[in-house]
Amino acid sequence: MIFDIFRKKIDPDGTLEVLKTDIHSHLIPNVDDGSHSYDFSIQCIQRMAELGYSKICLTPHFQSYKFKNDEDDILERAEKLRQAIAEQNIKMELIVGGEYLVDSGFRKRLETNRFLKMNNQYLLIEFSFNQAILGINELVFELQKMGHEVILAHPERYIYFYEHPEIPKRLKDQGVYFQSNITSFTGFYSKRTIVECNKYIANGWTDFLGTDMHNSIYLEALVKACQDRKFRKILDTYQFLNNTI
Numbered sequence: 001m002i003f004d005i006f007r008k009k010i011d012p013d014g015t016l017e018v019l020k021t022d023i024h025s026h027l028i029p030n031v032d033d034g035s036h037s038y039d040f041s042i043q044c045i046q047r048m049a050e051l052g053y054s055k056i057c058l059t060p061h062f063q064s065y066k067f068k069n070d071e072d073d074i075l076e077r078a079e080k081l082r083q084a085i086a087e088q089n090i091k092m093e094l095i096v097g098g099e100y101l102v103d104s105g106f107r108k109r110l111e112t113n114r115f116l117k118m119n120n121q122y123l124l125i126e127f128s129f130n131q132a133i134l135g136i137n138e139l140v141f142e143l144q145k146m147g148h149e150v151i152l153a154h155p156e157r158y159i160y161f162y163e164h165p166e167i168p169k170r171l172k173d174q175g176v177y178f179q180s181n182i183t184s185f186t187g188f189y190s191k192r193t194i195v196e197c198n199k200y201i202a203n204g205w206t207d208f209l210g211t212d213m214h215n216s217i218y219l220e221a222l223v224k225a226c227q228d229r230k231f232r233k234i235l236d237t238y239q240f241l242n243n244t245i
């Protein structure tokens with residue numbers, strides 16, 4: 001039943017072709033809370049190709065406690081996934097990045113300066129969902145000074161941003177790129193994310209869209225969001241940077 005999502009026909013007017021690249025996904029099997037099998041990853045990538053994507057950036061979680069991934073191991077696993085989809089004749093370019101949580105161990109990473117970045121250029125970071133981080137502007141400045149172009153994942157999901165819009169404003173002023181999740185536009189996480197996504201779009205603050213793909217529930221929500229009239233209007237009129245990757 002759960003795999004019905006792979007059988008429904010995709011509406012040719014409801015694709016994401018204009019984006020070309022998905023910049024945020026958890027499709028390397030068994031490294032985080034994303035895909036738990038090659039089967040799912042392969043079928044999901046096939047489905048994303050049908051949705052119009054031609055490139056996916058794999059961005060597994062890098063955290064100090066829960067998902068202690070290692071960059072070399074991730075590169076190896078990404079290569080295996082590339083081989084697996086090539087064997088199935090799926091046309092999809094897979095590039096590798098990471099989603100780095102700014103937690104108490106994050107500063108240590110600055111010492112080694114070892115990060116997996118999209119196109120060796122963009123560093124995708126995320127924050128705690130419910131607790132503001134002290135000194136975030138200084139940290140971002142340091143990252144930028146080191147030559148990293150910083151993308152903040154799903155700003156619409158940080159609860160403390162709602163009462164403190166000066167936090168995202170300051171990050172924007174610093175030149176941080178914002179990546180919203182497509183499914184946030186249709187309330188997959190909460191109704192509030194719809195309001196926040198629309199606000200960021202109205203401000204011209206959104207730079208990229210991502211699927212943040214984890215499992216079949218996310219995939220189902222993505223296919224549904226593609227059909228959403230309001231989301232489609234944004235997709236038709238707003239200039240996202242995804243197709244520059």
Ligand SMILES: [Fe+2]
Nearest residue numbers: 024026099212
């Ligand atoms: Fe993510």
